[in-house]
Amino acid sequence: MSAGPSRxxxxxxxxxxxxxxxxxxxxGLASAMRAALSERGGLWFGWSxxxxxxxELHHRHEGGIDYATLDLTxxxxxxxxxxFANRAxxxxxxxxxxxxxxxxxxxxxxxxxxxxxxxxxxxxxRPDDTVWVHDYHLIPxxxxxRxxxxxxxxxxxxxxxxxxxxxxITLPRHRELIGALAAYDLVGLHTARDLRALETYFLHxxxxxxxxxxxxxxxxxxxxxxxxxxxxxxxxxxxxAAREAAALPEIQQFKDSLQGRALIIGVDRLDYSKGLxxxxxxxxxxxxREPALQRQVSFLQIAPPSRGAVPEYRRxxxxxxxxxxxxxxxxxxxxxxxxxxxxxxxxxxxxxxxxRTARVGLVTPLRDGMNLVAKEYVACQDPxxxxxxxxxxxxxxxxxxxxxxxxxxxDTTEVAEALARALxxxxxxxxxxxxxxxxxxxxxxxxxxxxxxxxxxxxTHPARAGQRGG
Ligand code: ADQ
Numbered sequence: 001m002s003a004g005p006s007r008x009x010x011x012x013x014x015x016x017x018x019x020x021x022x023x024x025x026x027x028g029l030a031s032a033m034r035a036a037l038s039e040r041g042g043l044w045f046g047w048s049x050x051x052x053x054x055x056e057l058h059h060r061h062e063g064g065i066d067y068a069t070l071d072l073t074x075x076x077x078x079x080x081x082x083x084f085a086n087r088a089x090x091x092x093x094x095x096x097x098x099x100x101x102x103x104x105x106x107x108x109x110x111x112x113x114x115x116x117x118x119x120x121x122x123x124x125x126r127p128d129d130t131v132w133v134h135d136y137h138l139i140p141x142x143x144x145x146r147x148x149x150x151x152x153x154x155x156x157x158x159x160x161x162x163x164x165x166x167x168x169i170t171l172p173r174h175r176e177l178i179g180a181l182a183a184y185d186l187v188g189l190h191t192a193r194d195l196r197a198l199e200t201y202f203l204h205x206x207x208x209x210x211x212x213x214x215x216x217x218x219x220x221x222x223x224x225x226x227x228x229x230x231x232x233x234x235x236x237x238x239x240x241a242a243r244e245a246a247a248l249p250e251i252q253q254f255k256d257s258l259q260g261r262a263l264i265i266g267v268d269r270l271d272y273s274k275g276l277x278x279x280x281x282x283x284x285x286x287x288x289r290e291p292a293l294q295r296q297v298s299f300l301q302i303a304p305p306s307r308g309a310v311p312e313y314r315r316x317x318x319x320x321x322x323x324x325x326x327x328x329x330x331x332x333x334x335x336x337x338x339x340x341x342x343x344x345x346x347x348x349x350x351x352x353x354x355x356r357t358a359r360v361g362l363v364t365p366l367r368d369g370m371n372l373v374a375k376e377y378v379a380c381q382d383p384x385x386x387x388x389x390x391x392x393x394x395x396x397x398x399x400x401x402x403x404x405x406x407x408x409x410x411d412t413t414e415v416a417e418a419l420a421r422a423l424x425x426x427x428x429x430x431x432x433x434x435x436x437x438x439x440x441x442x443x444x445x446x447x448x449x450x451x452x453x454x455x456x457x458x459x460t461h462p463a464r465a466g467q468r469g470g
Pocket of ligand 1: 159160231267268269302303304344345346347348351368369370371372373374376
């Protein structure tokens with residue numbers, strides 16, 4: 001096996017869900033992954049999204065890419081995905097230890113499915129493949145692959161925040177789980193805050209060490225590289241879609257329905273990390289504090305439901321229905337509804353038209369790894385008359401988009417004030433702020449994120465994997 005930054009061999013992407021061309025027609029990250037895979041000749045491996053009697057593997061070749069997808073049994077799905085990943089890791093990593101529902105059986109299922117993934121993947125790997133594992137569902141995958149004798153370069157990217165060490169240690173068996181990151185050659189995170197959390201955890205909880213050149217050493221002597229790779233969007237394509245969206249009939253109709261009112265837009269998966277109840281409350285405060293704005297603004301919140309099998313998500317959905325109904329009941333007039341609350345997904349072409357129509361993009365997650373909606377909103381603006389982004393300090397995107405009005409999403413008064421300021425902002429200031437943000441998005445787009453991560457991964461030396469022992 002050759003050491004050094006050789007790019008020979010396939011790229012193998014592993015993620016919980018696999019986006020085959022037929023399943024998802026659009027979607028930035030999925031198409032960027034597919035582009036990277038078809039360019040290098042590659043394999044995408046993960047859960048098929050199906051629940052079946054047994055864990056059957058399906059192979060398909062499409063668009064120059066091999067897809068290998070594995071069905072999960074009901075028990076595996078419930079313990080690994082709905083259980084440990086989404087009821088322990090997701091809430092904890094989003095700073096909601098109060099919502100963690102930790103069960104030993106869920107953790108066992110999580111380890112079981114990771115082992116299953118490792119076994120199936122190991123059988124498909126060639127010696128010069130480079131493996132890129134995605135997200136919190138698969139943290140221990142590399143450790144399990146190493147246990148099976150796999151020596152390939154393996155990188156990991158975490159799409160969600162990595163919380164402070166104080167929170168990580170509340171996870172039972174955290175040493176085994178978080179410590180397993182050391183089996184990767186490269187661990188990528190969205191922000192410097194996430195990287196600090198990882199370093200602090202390895203140094204102070206595991207007794208590891210920081211080596212020159214961004215290397216972390218685990219107590220057993222393994223070293224790995226960790227770095228900050230803030231994900232971007234396909235800025236040029238998104239901006240282009242927004243320019244073209246004006247001609248779509250649904251966008252024309254939508255604009256007519258506003259009757260000249262200023263639009264505030266929110267677009268999020270229906271998730272408690274996105275701060276939706278607080279956002280509705282902030283909007284109600286705006287209407288209360290600035291009665292002159294009543295009938296002059298309209299708030300469109302698009303929130304397609306997700307993870308309906310998890311009780312917290314069902315509760316949140318009810319809460320938002322109540323809150324939207326309450327606000328509309330209190331402030332609406334026969335010809336004006338303050339909130340348009342829509343539980344639907346839209347093609348990106350249409351969504352980009354909504355973004356471009358909106359005077360304010362309201363993105364207020366309580367915690368978010370990055371938040372691509374914030375970036376998409378900015379890229380969709382008309383440079384001549386751009387809207388204003390109101391953005392949570394606790395979204396990874398806030399580290400880059402300082403042209404936004406940054407807010408603490410829990411401080412609903414501050415958010416209401418920012419909304420009022422955004423709605424009243426003069427054109428010149430809007431242009432200046434937008435230009436600053438757009439510069440960042442043009443410099444650091446999705447393609448450059450992909451290249452930066454892969455360059456760093458190819459620069460690691462898999463030969464040192466031989467030092468690890470089996
Ligand atoms: P998500 O939590 O899913 O992603 P986000 O980054 O906002 O959050 O991405 C959502 C994507 O879905 C965006 O591209 C958005 O346009 C799209 N979307 C949302 N609602 C939609 C709708 N109704 N119709 C169509 N499309 C819709 C995770 C992490 C984030 C991180 C990303 C990428 O939680 O913090 O930014 O991964 O790393």
